[in-house]
Amino acid sequence: MKIQQFIEDLLGPDLPIGVRAYDGTVMGPADPPATLVIRSKDALRWIATSPGEIGFARAYVAGDFEIEGDIHAFVELHKRLPNIKLSPRQWWMALKLIGLRNLRPVTPPVEEAKPQRDRHSRASDAAAIAHHYDVSNDFYRIILGPSMTYSCAVFESDSDPLDQAQAKKHDLICRKLGLGQGDRLLDIGCGWGALALHAAKHYRARVVAITVSDRQVHYARDWVRREGLADGMFEHVGVARMSDYFSKVYTLLRTGGRFLNHAINRRPFQNEALARSGFPNRYVFPDGELIEVGRILSAMQQAGFEARHLENLREHYVLTLKHWCRNLEAQWDAAVAASSIGRVRVWRLYLAGSASRFVGDWIRVNQILAVKTEVGHGTSGMPLRPDWDGPLRD
Numbered sequence: 001m002k003i004q005q006f007i008e009d010l011l012g013p014d015l016p017i018g019v020r021a022y023d024g025t026v027m028g029p030a031d032p033p034a035t036l037v038i039r040s041k042d043a044l045r046w047i048a049t050s051p052g053e054i055g056f057a058r059a060y061v062a063g064d065f066e067i068e069g070d071i072h073a074f075v076e077l078h079k080r081l082p083n084i085k086l087s088p089r090q091w092w093m094a095l096k097l098i099g100l101r102n103l104r105p106v107t108p109p110v111e112e113a114k115p116q117r118d119r120h121s122r123a124s125d126a127a128a129i130a131h132h133y134d135v136s137n138d139f140y141r142i143i144l145g146p147s148m149t150y151s152c153a154v155f156e157s158d159s160d161p162l163d164q165a166q167a168k169k170h171d172l173i174c175r176k177l178g179l180g181q182g183d184r185l186l187d188i189g190c191g192w193g194a195l196a197l198h199a200a201k202h203y204r205a206r207v208v209a210i211t212v213s214d215r216q217v218h219y220a221r222d223w224v225r226r227e228g229l230a231d232g233m234f235e236h237v238g239v240a241r242m243s244d245y246f247s248k249v250y251t252l253l254r255t256g257g258r259f260l261n262h263a264i265n266r267r268p269f270q271n272e273a274l275a276r277s278g279f280p281n282r283y284v285f286p287d288g289e290l291i292e293v294g295r296i297l298s299a300m301q302q303a304g305f306e307a308r309h310l311e312n313l314r315e316h317y318v319l320t321l322k323h324w325c326r327n328l329e330a331q332w333d334a335a336v337a338a339s340s341i342g343r344v345r346v347w348r349l350y351l352a353g354s355a356s357r358f359v360g361d362w363i364r365v366n367q368i369l370a371v372k373t374e375v376g377h378g379t380s381g382m383p384l385r386p387d388w389d390g391p392l393r394d
């Protein structure tokens with residue numbers, strides 16, 4: 001049996017992309033936007049011995065699959081295989097291709113995180129943050145660009161440069177918060193410090209920025225010094241600690257103080273925790289949780305906040321992720337030198353897969369603006385109508 005029979009049974013005969021395999025199989029259109037290259041039997045071994053999407057991911061990270069051309073065209077194949085799970089017949093076909101003696105588990109790539117027993121303990125959270133962020137500042141600079149901002153930008157049009165769109169997002173946040181000279185800003189999960197610097201430089205705010213990543217701390221401090229100024233995150237909080245988090249933030253604000261929560265969310269009626277055996281949990285966001293925006297909104301108000309504005313930036317994240325993916329592909333060799341070939345493969349698949357999830361409205365990203373008011377003294381200090389759109393602050 002040739003691989004062509006297995007692929008046709010798995011994905012159908014009329015493939016939108018090309019396929020080439022080690023046994024001579026060639027499938028797909030004459031000029032495909034992307035080509036899946038199956039380099040060896042080890043690729044099928046990963047799929048047969050690992051459940052669901054994790055087997056496909058391991059095969060790609062290990063280099064036994066290659067994806068030539070448009071990665072976004074490739075990830076659209078999930079529409080043909082939404083559950084990414086072999087049927088008994090397909091599993092048997094894969095077994096015939098690899099041979100019974102090869103049906104044994106394979107050690108996962110070193111880039112895969114081991115599942116933690118206690119989700120969101122101090123130790124597991126520290127390990128998750130280190131796995132995701134403490135790779136290399138040079139690696140993140142390649143992907144994110146000079147802005148070093150790891151959250152969705154805000155675009156006026158899809159032709160806007162990424163750095164301009166990130167500056168627009170920073171300015172939007174500062175305007176929503178009503179920042180002015182001498183105001184105090186607490187940036188929780190500050191990343192490499194881009195928002196904090198924007199607020200200090202353009203709004204003359206006094207900023208305290210917090211991150212638990214050592215590499216981000218060192219980078220942000222150097223950046224602050226270079227600018228001549230004084231010296232990510234909610235997805236890691238989790239459902240169980242969400243109320244405690246918002247209650248603590250509430251106590252830190254004065255009456256009339258504003259709080260903006262920026263987070264990726266799942267659709268309603270989905271499990272918040274990333275699947276333990278899924279690609280994002282094992283390779284990108286260990287122990288991550290994507291909480292439905294209504295639950296976040298309720299938790300904020302239960303903590304005492306008055307919600308004033310909600311904005312969905314889903315389409316903006318699609319554009320942002322595609323920019324990041326292009327940056328990575330354009331500087332592939334430099335990214336490998338700054339991390340590893342496996343890590344670069346993880347990120348290429350993660351960025352393209354995430355963009356597809358946002359396009360399909362499987363996940364969303366929302367900014368919720370709230371204010372601390374007190375019962376009987378409801379002065380919010382908010383404008384009668386939103387006043388935060390406008391040109392960038394010089």
